[in-house]
Amino acid sequence: MLNVSLFLSLQITNRYIYDTVLLLANTFHRKLEDRKWHSMASLSCIRKNSKPWQGGKSMLETVKKFGVSGLTSFLEFTDNGSNPNIFFEILGTNYGEDRGRGVSR
Numbered sequence: 893m894l895n896v897s898l899f900l901s902l903q904i905t906n907r908y909i910y911d912t913v914l915l916l917a918n919t920f921h922r923k924l925e926d927r928k929w930h931s932m933a934s935l936s937c938i939r940k941n942s943k944p945w946q947g948g949k950s951m952l953e954t955v956k957k958f959g960v961s962g963l964t965s966f967l968e969f970t971d972n973g974s975n976p977n978i979f980f981e982i983l984g985t986n987y988g989e990d991r992g993r994g995v996s997r
Contacts, residue, residue, distance in 0.1 A: 904964070911962030918960045919951055 959968030965977040984996050 907963040911964050911967055914962055915960045915967050919954045922954055922958060
């Protein structure tokens with residue numbers, strides 16, 4: 893159980909970072925649990941002829957298939973990669989002679 897005062901003091905960015913790490917940890921756990929893990933032994937950042945890791949697509953499919961309840965919302969992703977539970981409204985401030993003053997979307 894997360895301490896409420898700790899939750900309130902976390903900035904929204906930190907909450908999203910926490911949720912992302914939680915989602916990735918959950919995905920790694922599921923992949924290891926169902927033994928459908930692709931070895932990373934052949935990966936190398938130094939060798940030019942190293943092959944791409946074949947587990948990336950499988951990891952992405954697992955992320956899309958399962959969600960996780962985070963600090964910001966329930967994290968789940970559609971086939972196109974969007975999260976239907978999160979909505980952002982972008983606000984900007986206006987200040988100037990030609991635009992007036994105020995907040996715009």
